[in-house]
Amino acid sequence: MLTPERHRKIIEILGEKSVVTIQELVEATASSESTIRRDLSQLQREKKLKRVHGGASLTHQKSEELSVFEKSERNALEKDSIAQYACDLVETGDCIYLDAGTTTLKMIPYLKNKEITVVTNAISHLEALSEHEIKTYLIGGLVKSKTKALVGSSAIKSLSAYRFDKVFLGMNGIHIEAGYTTPDPEEAAVKELAISLSQKAFILADHTKFHETSFSKVAELNEAIIITDDIDDDVIYDFQDKTEIKVVTS
Amino acid sequence: MLTPERHRKIIEILGEKSVVTIQELVEATASSESTIRRDLSQLQREKKLKRVHGGASLTHQKSEELSVFEKSERNALEKDSIAQYACDLVETGDCIYLDAGTTTLKMIPYLKNKEITVVTNAISHLEALSEHEIKTYLIGGLVKSKTKALVGSSAIKSLSAYRFDKVFLGMNGIHIEAGYTTPDPEEAAVKELAISLSQKAFILADHTKFHETSFSKVAELNEAIIITDDIDDDVIYDFQDKTEIKVVTS
DNA sequence: CATTTTTCAATCATAAACAACCAAAAATAA
DNA sequence: TTATTTTTGGTTGTTTATGATTGAAAAATG
Structure with missing residues (x-):
């Protein structure tokens, strides 16, 4: 699975569930823990999500131009x-x-x-x-x-x-x-x-x-x-x- | 397979899948890895796609994405x-x-x-x-x-x-x-x-x-x-x- | 609060993908 | 036809991404 594909999937899952464990992402992408951790770090640098212990959570920033999956909503x-x-x-x-x-x-x-x-x-x-x-x-x-x-x-x-x-x-x-x-x-x-x-x-x-x-x-x-x-x-x-x-x- | 034909095919596949591996393109076009790599580099220079490790991904320009999608359809x-x-x-x-x-x-x-x-x-x-x-x-x-x-x-x-x-x-x-x-x-x-x-x-x-x-x-x-x-x-x-x-x- | 379990970042070896190069093949021109 | 240019596919050494390992840090448990 290619990197952008994985990243998109992660963001997409987060859009649906708001929080996700590393383990879930390992299964969803069929890649290793290390890779997912690296992905999460990178996506966090890009402000696409927030890392939390055990996984990731969507950032509740009020954002101007977020793409379809990235849009977060109230509560x-x-x-x-x-x-x-x-x-x-x-x-x-x-x-x-x-x-x-x-x-x-x-x-x-x-x-x-x-x-x-x-x-x-x-x-x-x-x-x-x-x-x-x-x-x-x-x-x-x-x-x-x-x-x-x-x-x-x-x-x-x-x-x-x-x-x-x-x-x-x-x-x-x-x-x-x-x-x-x-x-x-x-x-x-x-x-x-x-x-x-x-x-x-x-x-x-x-x-x-x-x-x-x-x-x-x-x-x-x-x-x-x-x-x-x-x-x-x-x-x-x-x-x-x-x-x-x-x-x-x- | 001629160069423009190959390029069109690459863009078409990318329009459907958003990401594609070099290996997939080698099979789809019946040409070698080297040729595909050259194609991808050129198409990247033309801003038609973005190279990623292992293949290529769409550029995040919605408008172009759509026009490509329309063209890709038969007849x-x-x-x-x-x-x-x-x-x-x-x-x-x-x-x-x-x-x-x-x-x-x-x-x-x-x-x-x-x-x-x-x-x-x-x-x-x-x-x-x-x-x-x-x-x-x-x-x-x-x-x-x-x-x-x-x-x-x-x-x-x-x-x-x-x-x-x-x-x-x-x-x-x-x-x-x-x-x-x-x-x-x-x-x-x-x-x-x-x-x-x-x-x-x-x-x-x-x-x-x-x-x-x-x-x-x-x-x-x-x-x-x-x-x-x-x-x-x-x-x-x-x-x-x-x-x-x-x-x-x- | 101490202990156990889980999760983490850092490191490393490996396998895959890469750019650069070269020679052969094909296309084009003379 | 032959000569020249372009395109192609294989080979090279190099770079990159990946997954496993390890000790440290953080949560969970009692």
């Missing part, structure tokens, strides 16, 4: 922990629904080799799903040009042909009275239906989403389990009698 | 003429189905500002469709990881919810007895249904597809109108009593 590390936790809930043979969104995207690397079936409305997730050889169904529908998600009545109809063991959704607002909310009514309708088609529904949301409300209501709090990162104890106290909350400590 | 100009002609058949308000494939992809720029609705099974077309602000519905279905097309029973079911004014399909084989054929049975089933759901069906195929057959039958010749480029008169004579043929002169 990337927290979202990665949440995604990883969510994937531990997925069992072999499950049929799951993956909603559009950055956090659900980060689940995909951890779903590899689980022998599951994924249904999604997120066109942006297809590349990663295909790369990790996960059997994927896309629902039909109107392509929302901005977010590249599928919405509308045909999406609703297409989605309702499936039933899920688990569904994983991103969410913009989690509020005691307003419940789960999201900006776009059409996406809200898809999320709402996905929840009702599943045995268990999980909301993946970092701490910034609590006490927020957005335009369109998706569901009541008790209709899904929340997976989140470090939040204040009083926030947990506020919500704990409304629904179940899994807190991931990163 | 690109003919396909573009065919695509342009096909788009002249589309009228304001039409609902059309666009099949996966390079020729149908080339239709998209010419569809801009026609105020039409497009339904497609080609995930690869979405970017161009969105870029040209065309209202697009994607059918649902299993994501075929290699070609990024939607297939399977759920795709069939999803597609059958629509009716079309016109459908435009690529095709691998056009043969007097075998009719229209394509390699993949699952894609063939989708194409077949699309034809039956339309008022008028058009096959977009350059001259190399005539008298060829592939594995899976899609339809009889008379079920669609063929749009093609310069072909021999005797080919037209062979086919003209079977179906209508539009010949685009480029």
Whole structure:
């Protein structure tokens, strides 16, 4: 494997997972520890990543011109922990629904080799799903040009042909009275239906989403389990009698 | 193999793979290591690529990357003429189905500002469709990881919810007895249904597809109108009593 | 806090890739 | 045709990348 090929792969994996061990990279590139260490040192000099004990992490610098894979987003590390936790809930043979969104995207690397079936409305997730050889169904529908998600009545109809063991959704607002909310009514309708088609529904949301409300209501709090990162104890106290909350400590 | 021919091939391979080893190029061009090294040095001086230890890698210039990619396609100009002609058949308000494939992809720029609705099974077309602000519905279905097309029973079911004014399909084989054929049975089933759901069906195929057959039958010749480029008169004579043929002169 | 385990940087031998050179072959010109 | 130039492929010694090893440093464990 050639050097630039390896470097690209490293950056790409980091874009998906935010953190990666040297061991994982050794396997992914079929090269030795020494080589990976050298690669990481070089990429760190180029400010493409940050070395950490045992592996590497993406730099959370606000950057002007970062290429596709290099773009980091807000709370990337927290979202990665949440995604990883969510994937531990997925069992072999499950049929799951993956909603559009950055956090659900980060689940995909951890779903590899689980022998599951994924249904999604997120066109942006297809590349990663295909790369990790996960059997994927896309629902039909109107392509929302901005977010590249599928919405509308045909999406609703297409989605309702499936039933899920688990569904994983991103969410913009989690509020005691307003419940789960999201900006776009059409996406809200898809999320709402996905929840009702599943045995268990999980909301993946970092701490910034609590006490927020957005335009369109998706569901009541008790209709899904929340997976989140470090939040204040009083926030947990506020919500704990409304629904179940899994807190991931990163 | 002549020098410019070799250089073109190197750039073409690089356009597909982003990185390439010297050994691969030696095999692809049937020339020696020394020659390839000289080629790479020269192409590097021309800023067409970047040499790396063991081979070569793309320069990170997106624009050039794209132009190279376009050039690399076989019969690109003919396909573009065919695509342009096909788009002249589309009228304001039409609902059309666009099949996966390079020729149908080339239709998209010419569809801009026609105020039409497009339904497609080609995930690869979405970017161009969105870029040209065309209202697009994607059918649902299993994501075929290699070609990024939607297939399977759920795709069939999803597609059958629509009716079309016109459908435009690529095709691998056009043969007097075998009719229209394509390699993949699952894609063939989708194409077949699309034809039956339309008022008028058009096959977009350059001259190399005539008298060829592939594995899976899609339809009889008379079920669609063929749009093609310069072909021999005797080919037209062979086919003209079977179906209508539009010949685009480029 | 001491011990154990893991990860690290530095070094080294090896195998691969390299540039430079040369002679043969091919293309071009006379 | 022959002479000249260009291109090619093999050979040379040199450079580079790689993977294994080692002792040091850092985490993890008890």
